[in-house]
């Protein structure tokens with residue numbers, strides 16, 4: 001199973017389900033184990049999304065009966081992932097339902113984002129609790145993979161050391177602005193970092209020396225995962241995340257699961273055709289979506305030279321109402337909207353979330369994006385889709401890197417005990 005596969009919330013299976021279809025001998029045992037693992041994951045996912053819920057709410061949202069919930073919570077408590085306390089006086093008539101909460105430190109993740117203009121590192125716990133977050137700006141395309149992993153390790157050390165002693169580090173998640181193979185965290189191409197064929201997960205595992213697994217994936221895919229779990233509508237089943245960096249990245253959640261393709265390369269919508277009469281793209285083709293709606297197109301139309309920090313200039317000029325800048329944003333917004341219209345027709349999402357530079361300039365972009373999208377969208381899927389700015393802003397992909405690792409615990413909470421690296425002492429020991 002892919003590490004980011006999300007157990008489908010609606011598919012919890014009651015404890016009586018196996019009784020309807022008797023299975024011979026050991027098969028029956030295996031099926032019961034699978035049902036139990038699935039249900040444990042479903043309960044933990046609900047708690048991970050909400051942080052805490054009453055037992056009675058858990059019963060409602062999972063569709064499981066009370067004794068099954070009690071049983072599953074017993075196991076999650078024994079593993080140390082959740083804790084219960086008496087319910088408050090305001091939880092309705094009768095005996096208050098106990099409150100169940102996740103224990104964030106018991107499943108901690110080191111999240112890393114390798115972006116075009118910055119690198120970011122955060123420690124994040126179960127329930128999405130951010131313990132610490134550092135982002136540092138970097139000049140564009142100036143750093144080799146070796147220098148980058150060294151810089152990441154320097155930022156990460158103090159963050160890991162500041163976790164409480166009882167923490168359990170379950171893994172490292174990495175968001176990369178490039179085409180990244182999920183199975184081994186191998187970056188085929190990250191043009192804006194100037195990287196080609198970089199085994200970034202292996203390099204980070206070696207440099208960090210934490211003994212925890214390192215998982216890497218594309219930043220837009222992880223932005224989509226974060227918006228799905230932690231965005232404006234947590235758990236929303238059909239979502240398209242459109243990230244504007246130098247290029248355009250798209251991440252897709254379909255029926256509650258990431259749509260990744262065979263190796264994790266799906267969503268390269270920035271290199272789909274939008275304008276046959278358009279300009280040459282750095283991928284070698286002509287008229288790609290990002291040649292009309294990416295950062296370069298925006299800067300060119302606004303008459304601002306390329307480089308780090310230039311977007312701030314565009315935002316400032318737009319805020320003062322400068323005509324050329326506003327016209328440039330409107331033109332880029334129209335192309336952006338046309339591409340979004342294509343995606344709406346293809347995927348019928350409930351939510352289209354705009355991240356990166358589109359999040360930053362959303363106020364100015366919104367009218368022309370909506371106009372462009374309306375121009376392309378078929379009526380039925382168009383009416384269903386809401387186009388909005390990212391709820392997580394600049395940290396969406398970083399949070400998605402944490403969620404990538406959390407997916408493993410949610411997929412198999414009982415197997416989690418063997419996966420983590422216990423405690424600070426061990427983490428330090430490993431880093432030497």
Ligand SMILES: [Zn+2]
Pocket residue numbers: 270271272281282283284285288
């Ligand atoms: Zn292209």
